[in-house]
Amino acid sequence: MTVRDYVKGSALTLSDVELKKSMPELFAKPFSVRIKRAVIFGVVAALFAWCLWEFNITPQRIWDGLGKLGSVLSFMLPPYTGFDAREIAEISKGLQETLAIAVLGTILxxxxxxPLSFLGAKNLNRFILFRFGVRRGFDIIRAFETLILALIFIRAFGLGPLAGVLAIAVGEIGVLAKLYAEAIENISKKPVEGVVASGGSRQQAVRFGVMPQVMPVLLSITLYNFESNVRSGTILGIVGAGGIGFILSDRISAYRWDEVWSIIILIIVMVYIIDALSNFLRMRLIGAPAKS
Structure with missing residues (x-):
């Protein structure tokens, strides 16, 4: 029992505020802790200041940038509403293409x-070196940003949705495999032991002991990543990987800012609808509303 606990449990029944006022030394941090905090704060502050200086981030530059941003926003308003039938069809096709890229990339x-997540889960793969190599493979894949992968696949397969699908698919392998493996590692051992005790094989233990526990979590993770991939698909189109991003980039290059804002609004609406549907499905899968 600490001195503080003794005092609080005594007949005096002082509150925390009264204790701090009457005996501040009980609540004071040790000198070594205060020194460590001061050093950490100093290092972070110095790093922050160095970044501002290295990137030439000055109040004048920020002020000038905000002025130019205001000019761009003024050109965007009001949003353009005079699209003809051909432009509406083009934009609709771009939105559908972006959605298709996200769906195919996420599924692939x-x-x-x-299957790779089973090799990376420590409760299923007992070979430490092999598992270590698999997990580091996940890290290597995640090190490549989706935009970089898109540029690589554009060089290999040319412009179009195929490069976007492959970029998202490869990026998702590293992310989903890691998240899946962590979900598998957190399962209860009892169902697996029950299957083995009843004479089931290792494959049956995975099928009937592991999968029923992790499937709601895996599906929830996949749906969340699908939402993210819809937004990523928009960016990929800007570099030539298909989708609405290509149309958006074309309007930006032509300084048709009112049309840009109209397309952005349509993208926001599409993302909102997908987010709402995804939250509904996650709620049905895991039995609780997902926090957004």
Whole structure:
């Protein structure tokens, strides 16, 4: 029992505020802790200041940038509403293409990530070196940003949605495999032991002991990543990987800012609808509303 606990449990029944006022030394941090905090704060502050200086981030530059940003925003308003039938069809096709890229990329990535996650889970793969190599492979894949992968696949397969699908799929392999493996590692051992005790094989233990526990979590993770991939698909189109991003980039290059804002609004609406549907599905899968 500490001195503080003794005092609080005594007949005096002082509150924390009264204790701090009457005996501040009980609440004071040790000198070594205060020194460590001061050093950490100093290092972070110095690093922050160095970054501001290295990147030439000055109040004048920020003020000038805000002025130019205001000019751009003024050109965006009001949003353009005079699209003809051909432009509406073009934008609609771009939105559908972006959605299709996200769907295909997420599904392909999940299909490859699922078996790899079994190799990366420590409760299923007992070979430490092999598991270590698999997990580091996940890290290597995640080190490549989706935009970089898109540029690589554009060089290999040319412009179009195929490069976007492959970029998202490869990126999702590293992300989903890691998340799947962590979900598998957190399962209860009792169902697996029950299957083994009843004479089931290792494959049956995975099928009937592991999968029923992790499937709601895996599906929830996949749905969340799908939402993210819809937004990523928009960016990929800007570099030539298909989708609405290509149309958006074309309007930006032509300084047609009112049309840019109209397209952005449509993208926001699409993302919102997908987010709402995804939250509904997650709620049905895991039995609780997802926090957004």
């Amino acid at each position: 990535g999940a299909l490859v990530a699922l």
